[in-house]
Ligand SMILES: Nc1nc2c(ncn2[C@@H]2O[C@H](COP(=O)(O)OP(=O)(O)OP(=O)(O)O)[C@@H](O)[C@H]2O)c(=O)[nH]1
């Protein structure tokens with residue numbers, strides 16, 4: 001039986017860790033080549049980091065199911081969006097035919113949370129029925145601030161999951177949770193979107 005393929009989009013504000021996430025899972029899950037479109041940062045955000053994604057990240061790898069997973073090993077075609085608002089037109093393009101998506105947010109910076117709230121809202125409009133999770137990095141007190149953070153992001157506490165995108169186990173766990181959601185939706189009768197050359 002051939003390996004099922006699912007398209008996953010990783011979005012989130014500037015510097016949230018999208019490219020880091022794509023790098024971690026590519027290296028850790030035996031993926032092929034990670035394609036990135038990093039370029040130097042030329043504006044006020046340069047204090048945070050020196051480069052930014054201007055078009056997309058792309059990688060592909062197989063996620064092994066976890067102990068409780070109801071799905072078979074699944075190839076994930078992963079697309080990372082740019083984070084800067086001026087590249088927001090890319091979000092809709094990259095979201096086409098996706099099966100699910102992750103919103104990454106850096107909980108230690110209020111500006112990242114505010115920008116993530118806008119992205120959560122934009123993607124809810126672009127893909128109202130897609131399974132999604134909000135992966136939260138640099139989250140000092142998940143138990144104490146979950147409800148408050150969910151409120152700020154305009155989502156439910158159950159959608160939030162802590163994740164350091166540098167960590168393979170945490171990043172894989174987040175992907176498995178998302179694939180659980182994709183599998184559940186498909187079992188409810190949602191059509192499986194074919195993953196073609198554009199996906
Ligand atoms: N200490 C710490 N560092 C983190 C964590 N998550 C991400 N980082 C770091 O934050 C930076 C994130 O950079 P990128 O992965 O380029 O972020 P991005 O979301 O792709 O950024 P843009 O493409 O510019 O929007 C990297 O240097 C990561 O190592 C975390 O949980 N803890």
Ligand SMILES: [Mg+2]
Nearest residue numbers: 018019052053
């Ligand atoms: Mg990036």
